Amino acid sequence: MSEISRRGALGAGAGIAAATALGATGTAGASSAEPAKTTTPPYVFPLVKSAPVVHDGGTLRGAHEKNFPVLAGQQGSVYLVHLDPGGVREPHWHPSAWELSYIISGKADWSILGTHEDGSYHNQVFSASTGELVFAPQGFFHYFANASTTEGLDVLVMFNTSTGEPNDDIGIVGTLNSLPREILAASFGVPVSAFAAIPKDLKPVVITRRR
Template identity: 75%
Template sequence: MSKISRRSALGAGVAAATALGATVSAAQAGADPAGKPGKPSGEAHPHLFHLSATTPSNYDGGNLRGANEQNFPVLAGQDGSVYLVHLDPGGIREPHWHPTAWELNYIISGRAEWSILGTHPDGSYLNDVFTANRGDLVFAPQGFFHYFANPSTTEGLDVLVMFNTSVAEPNDDIGVVGTLNSIPREVLAASFGVPVSAFAAVPKDIKPVVITKRR
């Protein structure tokens, strides 16, 4: 099978995201848009995947569903995967970066606060902070540190995320919690210019990127 053009795939993905906006309620309920039981593996049709019918990964501040080479085999070797991310009111996608992939985000519903940090040609660091609304696209370049959050106290946020990698999403994420906990406390203290005790309350787990929420 020949490789699918990334540019063509992205164009098709954005168009599909617009249609997907009408199915968000069904997605949260775990049913496909027609109300039929989903078959995430595309059992009868290898090119069809019922994203809204997949079992979500649930977190404290929301959930996500994804299509990658592990559960949608046709994506193997095609440098493409897609995730539907839902953030509850106050939900936050843990700050992280992807060492080997960029991501393109389409806001299906709600409002998202974004922060993207990366090096630039002039040698400076630019922390790009902005708000994205329904129908907007947000691009996070490969290796750039980023996160998005739902600032609303009453409305949910739904984002379709497209990657130029076929691997499962946690396999290409490095989160801020895992990063801090991979560094000795005395090194962190020296880097921040604070006492070691300042990090006493920081959990020591090194774990995949999660969805959390404001406390």
């Protein structure tokens, strides 16, 4: 082979090698530039993005053992409650859980009724604002309401149960309507007619608004 032919062959070989190297580099670069596929870990729940349960007066979003399986058997659940101006969380109690509520934004009016060591009922009426925690002991009757007529109220509510609401929630509407009118009248010391206007409906209200 002549010197010129040898040089041409070497040059062509070098060109092919360089092109191959560039091609490999380009392919590698394109591959590394692709976004990595991500999956949500089982320990993360998109609470704010989850579908809300809409009520007349506000919304409720929750993470519990049914929609966040990692909570199964862990005795824990959490809810994001939004109350519109004038919104009210139905008066209720939890037979098997305490309730710890953190005020994210707004101001809430509270009432908590429970028995105490001296055998009497104590009803605490108070307000809580942004950044404050409120604790309702297990079995204590309570409610909270948006104190504002112009601004919304957002509350993060935590329970030491994995059961979803309202399966651990007994509301005042269902409670009253589960009793005969004459029993209610006797208990309150008023005529039966005093309860005539109360709808006979056992379904939970959960969230409503002032009328």
